Amino acid sequence: MPVAMQDVMRMLCSISEKKKMLVAVEPSNRCRRLAIGGAILGALLGGPPGLAVGGTLGGLLGKAMTDDPFKPVHKILLVLSQDQRRKLFDRVKAIIWNLRWINNMELMELVMRSESLQQQLADMLVDFLKTELTVDVQFGDHLLGAGVPRD
Structure with missing residues (x-):
């Protein structure tokens, strides 16, 4: 049959x-984009220390928002x-x-x-x-x- x-x-x-x-x-590029965006915003608002803080916070936010890798x-x-x-x-x-x-x-x-x-x-x-x-x-x-x- x-x-x-x-x-x-x-x-x-x-x-x-x-x-x-x-x-x-494949993980999305959202994490990378948020880290770069956070670094740029941090640099504009806080100079070199803001660059580090903004990049770190943007990266952490992006990581938290990423989908399950499986x-x-x-x-x-x-x-x-x-x-x-x-x-x-x-x-x-x-x-x-x-x-x-x-x-x-x-x-x-x-x-x-x-x-x-x-x-x-x-x-x-x-x-x-x-x-x-x-x-x-x-x-x-x-x-x-x-x-x-x-x-």
């Missing part, structure tokens, strides 16, 4: 959420182009082609019950994101050394 691309995308979103998959995104993979999947979705869909079909199911709902249940299938699909998704979007994927539990004892 043919599987719908929309259902496959939903399934991949569920898997990526379950595995807490995140992608590092974006969930399921949000990345929602904004893929049609061509990228087709490539991803083809990769998923290569993994699930030999499964037997009656309808798309049964396929989703089969995958969500099988840790092995979920891991295969997650590995494929990581590879797809690395090759097609040239981004690194991290897993929420292992992010920034979480769960690793420190000395």
Whole structure:
């Protein structure tokens, strides 16, 4: 039975959420602009000491306003182009082609019950994101050394 691309995308979103998959995104230039703006304003109002204070305060304000440096993979999947979705869909079909199911709902249940299938699909998704979007994927539990004892 043919599987719908929309259902496959939903399934991949569920898997990526379950595995807490995140992608590092480029920080915005807002921090840099606020630091420079603060330095210029500080220099105009306070001379050389104002330059240092304004730059520091502008940088701190910009840092506080920056977005989270990580974006969930399921949000990345929602904004893929049609061509990228087709490539991803083809990769998923290569993994699930030999499964037997009656309808798309049964396929989703089969995958969500099988840790092995979920891991295969997650590995494929990581590879797809690395090759097609040239981004690194991290897993929420292992992010920034979480769960690793420190000395």
